[in-house]
Amino acid sequence: MPNPIKRHTALQPISREHHHGLLLSWKIREGLNRDIKPARIKKFTDWFWENHLQQHFEFEEKYIFPILGEDNKMVKRAIKEHRRLKRFFTSSDRIAINLSLIEEELVAHIRFEERELFNFIQEVADKDQLALIELTHQKIPNPEAWEDEFWVKHKH
Numbered sequence: 001m002p003n004p005i006k007r008h009t010a011l012q013p014i015s016r017e018h019h020h021g022l023l024l025s026w027k028i029r030e031g032l033n034r035d036i037k038p039a040r041i042k043k044f045t046d047w048f049w050e051n052h053l054q055q056h057f058e059f060e061e062k063y064i065f066p067i068l069g070e071d072n073k074m075v076k077r078a079i080k081e082h083r084r085l086k087r088f089f090t091s092s093d094r095i096a097i098n099l100s101l102i103e104e105e106l107v108a109h110i111r112f113e114e115r116e117l118f119n120f121i122q123e124v125a126d127k128d129q130l131a132l133i134e135l136t137h138q139k140i141p142n143p144e145a146w147e148d149e150f151w152v153k154h155k156h
Helices: 012-033 038-067 073-090 095-124 127-136
Strands: none
Touching: 012 038, 012 095, 038 073, 038 095, 038 127, 073 095
16 A cells, blocks of 8 residues: 655645545445436536636646646646546436546546655645645635435435
């Protein structure tokens, strides 16, 4: 088991948002495994996209990725994955397939950012860049506030 990553305090809130993304993937997987109607799961993923993930992606692209520059290979990969995930979240076609793709690709994307991209960023960022991240990060609404907990097994 790998050692936990020691995340700089400026990046900790973004890592917490990543944790919510991992939970989203788990909830999608649970919903699909329980034969929950894809449209019901999509209501949650739509809310998550509009109230959480869209702002998260925009923040990373505006304040975190520029530390490495747009020509950096890892930044290019992260932006490409953001675009791809956005298409899955915002598409109204092939809902069940897109939910499966979100579930798989969001986990892979978060693991890449946490294990590679953010580790490198915190190595090369100067204190002013990290201070700017801390100063400009806005708290995103808690995605746990969703009422329809389709992923919970209800006792009868």
